[in-house]
Amino acid sequence: MSKTPRQMSLIAFMQAQNCTNYAGSWRHPDSMTDSLSPEYYQRVARTLEEGKFDMAFFDDRLAIPDIYGNSHRDTVKYGVRATKLEPTAVLMAMAMATSRLGLGATYSTTYYEPYHVARLYATLDLMTKGRVAWNVVTSMNDSEAANFGHEEHLEHDLRYDRADEFMEVVMGHWDTWADDAIINDKASEIYADPDKVRRLDHQGTYFKSRGPLSVPRSRQGNPVILQAGQSGRGLTFAARWAEVVFCKYPTLEGGKKQYKGLKDAVANAGRDPSLLRIAPELKIIVGETESIAKEKRDLIASLSRPIDGLTMIGETLNIDFSNRPYDQPFTDEELAAVSWQSLRDKVIQVSGKKNPSVRDFVEASGRGTLNDGPCFVGTPTQVADQMQEWFENACDGFVLSGTTVPGTYEDIVRLVIPELQRRGIFRKEYPGTTLRDTLGLRRPNAGDWKKGAQ
Template sequence: MAVRHGDKMTLVAFMQAGNASVYAGSWRHPATEHGYLDASYYAKIGRQLEDGCFDLMFFDDRLAMPGIYGGSVAEAVRYGARPVKLDLSVVLGVLAQTTSHIGLGATYSTTYYAPFHVARTFATLDHLSRGRAAWNVVTSVNDAEAQNFGVEAHLGHDERYDRADEFLEVVAGLWDTWDDDAIVHDRAAGIYADPAKVRELHYRGKYLSSRGPLTVPRTPQGRPVLMQAGSSGRGREFASRWAELIFTGDPGLEIARNHYADQKTRLADAGRDPASVRICPMAYAVVGESEDHAKEREAMLLNDLVDPIASLTLLSELMNYDFAQHDPDDPVTDELIASVSGIRGLVQNLRTHIGGETVTVRDLAAHRATLLQGPRFVGTGEQIAEQMAEWFHGDACDGFVLAATHLPGAFEDVVRLVVPQLQRKGLFRTEYEGKTLRDHLGLDRPTSTFRSTAAATTGSDA
């Protein structure tokens, strides 16, 4: 039996605040609207997703143009390989005012931002959205990003997660520095807030320190929802400690089942209730009015819209390795796997997904930039709902992070044709029943863990 909260799917819309979705050819799609520099574009998509009762729309981010391939950003710019990335705090501010129910999430890096900044940004968003904020925690390290921030040397993979643990301790501690009832607004006595209920944090760890308190009172959700997508062993340990919604990239059903079981076990071993954490793989839904129509749409997406160089450009960004030195049909050798951080799990997944032992550079690139990064559901609305139900009932997920092949049409198709079928099957809500993102996800509102300044000084009580 699946270890999940309730019998309803979680549906998350995977967004980019830029020229292309996670599908690199989306900007070339004939139905794509190129309104990504206009606030009304994001407002329109947000309202559309609310009509479909989605739990959350969250935005991926990078802090540089893809510039690893060939040592230049030229190919990213030429082929539209996601060279545009807007400031997400502004985009989510727009959405906080133009939507009413859907959760609003953003990716922020523990490498390039300070804990106080992240704590304040998401606490502010949680207030202004009336309890709908989520933070997707990443530890991403990429040479192009590093150069934009003047970083010359990075911590190793596992040590980067060690630092991220401290980062989360600081952020969570800062969110807890205000008690829920600290503000009294006593006009007659002239007392704004009770100083005994607003505390300094005085966190000091190996990597980070912060005095506090936060300049934003405790938020409607207590804390914004925490998302995480690490798939390595250390990444899964980190998720087991912190994540409330885990975003995965499992391309096949059996891979997803194994990942789901492993992560739920890790959550239990960490002393957390596995049912309290949602695990959602990224997926594409290619919807048609008929099965033949859907397959025609799929064929166009697979064959016509993503230039191979765009694929290699994005693969180089992901792996922080210049694939321009390889022919696309070169096999991925053990030597290459050993030399490129993060590639091993991707190769293993692809071998399982496509069969055989040989994976080429072209295979890897297609996985990153086309429709191979997660499951691809193709068909009518009813057929896609059946495919999604197979994963949900098959102990492979608690829902899905749906990526768009084009915007806003891909989400329009899902809301119009797929969501009603999921609702008919009793797998998805027909209306929002709560006010906050935690309500949508069935998550408890956390109580403050701040007990005393002396305990927080040790760095273990945040």
Template sequence: MIMVGFLQAQNCTTLASAWRHPDARSDFTSAAYYQAIGRVLEAGKFQLAFFDDRLAMPDIYGGNPAEVVANGVRVVKIDPVVTLMAMGFGTRHLGLGSTASTTYYEPFDVARRFQTVDHMLGGRAAWNVVTSVNDAEARNMGREVHMDHDLRYDRADEFMEIVLGCWDGWEDGALVVDKQTGLFADPDKVHRLEYKGRFLSSSGTFTVPRSPQGHPVIIQAGSSARGKTFAARWAETVFVGHEDLAAGKRQYADLKAEVARLGRDPDMMSINTIAYPVVAETRAEAEDKMALIDSLYKEVDGLSLLSEALNFDFKAKGLDEAFTAEELQGMSGMQAMRDRVMRHTGHNPTVRDFLEITRRGRPREAVVGSGKDVADRLEQWFVERACDGFVVAGTHMPGSFEDFVRFVVPELQRRGLYRTEYTGATLRENLGLPVPARGAWRPPA
């Protein structure tokens, strides 16, 4: 099974409360912090460490940054690409992925940056493709409002065609650097890109040769209907958040079938679901750890993260006040989250419904127990084909990953479910992915 370490460029967890944990390190603006986490993940033979990102504070809540700043609700967001480079230079085998938005960046820039990172890390880079979620990001990037949901994905399709077109610009062996003949690169193997779409255009010759794994691995995590279609077309590994085992098995099969329908090999795309393991030597000790984690949560964590994710100010509503149909329709961020809450309630949900159903800011369906308990749950989901692996989200750093590597990894290895050594030097080798041929991303004629 695949293991991905889920990181944020603040406290390296998805929980806004993580910095409050008594065992959490607070030097999260230092290279040493990320390199220490990288060494733990590499000792646990994780294939990938992945940095999530937003281009704004979660300050849509109340329209004022003061409360989220005071409470440390993911307000420090240092550049994830630079951060992963620091982690990469402290590791040898661990793959490193970063988020970059197709709505607010330019395709040539993303193509060059990630291809360069792939060279610097010897073929261990990945790009998590996102379309961003809210108006705060839009304003930080010089726009008035965030682009409509489906239009963002339409633009992202063109973005992908340009990025992959850039990465196809250099053939294998194009770089010669022969001092005797004076030939630096073979001009017959370097190709110009001419692209004109509805949203984007690019005309020129790419400036970075093919990397040791061809080009970075493509990650995607969209869970709306449009996001899943995008993932089926482009992604090489997908991050999901299945609600339960039955839903996971159904959605896993559906996404694999959609990949095949588009002419791709479904075995060449892995699906990895979120997991919050809280693990100790005994179940009782793990339950004590979970009680401490629960005590660190504040309501402002959940409300501000909901406001960020759904592009709607949750402070404008009372806890037990139902959203109107117009307000629900106007939530333009993570629409799959909104739809899940509406599906569970069967009526117009309240703010409290959103807090309880999404558990935003808290470990949703945490797996609590001994190493055997946690391994049992992961094995069931993996063997019953609900996923190919797990995006392990820690509750505090670096302790969560240390506990997982100490208690869970050896148990999975004993069961023959998890690697004991890395397969190779590149991320593609360790994910079981081939080096992509030039043009392989284009749909069949």
């Protein structure tokens, strides 16, 4: 009997805002303009579920980009990620239009409390019948800090120390109800067994939280943990907690090294690396012919503006580039203070300079352009060939970024997914009802996270 080939995971990289992470997407003549309505997200959700996507997840920031020039004016004027809706509310609008699609949303461990996050996501998981993921972030800039009453953002490694304890509290709260605690026996007038509901009574360095949580466990146990740590302290955090890792591969060869490094880190943390899904970000521009695909790419590329990159780099690095000489190298001290360290490391690697300048950050990062990460352009066969090569050598699937909405995802579902299905590397039907079923992740038992068993 032949063995079923390993199945690729496909995750849509969503933004609850006026554009995708490609800021110029809103300028495309075919992009929808009703991003402040539920119909916008529900149309995309139905398309993704028709294509049997694993999940859609929402990136988020807790401030609009306003570090460039210490002002929000350019962000608002040019629509550079200018609106940011609360992602879990948008997630629920999509949930009501689907029944199998997984749904993830970003929440910060720096500016929220563990009990609130535990209660929110446990409720979301119940209301979606086990289809939710939490994208764990530590946030990245002073603008976010200012919105929560702080003078500046926490230092990088300190944020992750706090995040580790934050995760311990959230996971602990998710375990306060046993799976069989609820009895619902009307005859004896017993709703639940009090011996199977316990307090957490956590007291640590950063948090004190009693419990028990007011929300029982869902059919998938607890929400799936999504994270984007790629280097240094973030990699250590991902190795301990993540079940799906969203990453960036500049090249296939670099991806092979990152893939092995993360899988090894997970094994060293005492977890089974086969239960971790690693998915690099990818843009796809596909057409019925190669010339059609290239025409689409040229139009999409023409939508980028210099202000997009300058605004987005300032947001992610927590640095105002507006008054800095374009070719002045950053000092070692300035580079050490950069918030997004994996992006800094990428720029150093691509530019070949130990102390890159603003020009190097703009050109090497590709922020705000189609050069920000790999972009596969071509016919369905050409795109699937590249995806299969990466999948067989360096990843478990892909996080697919939109360049037009809903066009990107409609094209992928109509043209690329049938080719992947023909090759036997992508599903034709959902295997179950929960996100864990779709991802091939086991349902965790209470306390598994303490043993490193995810």
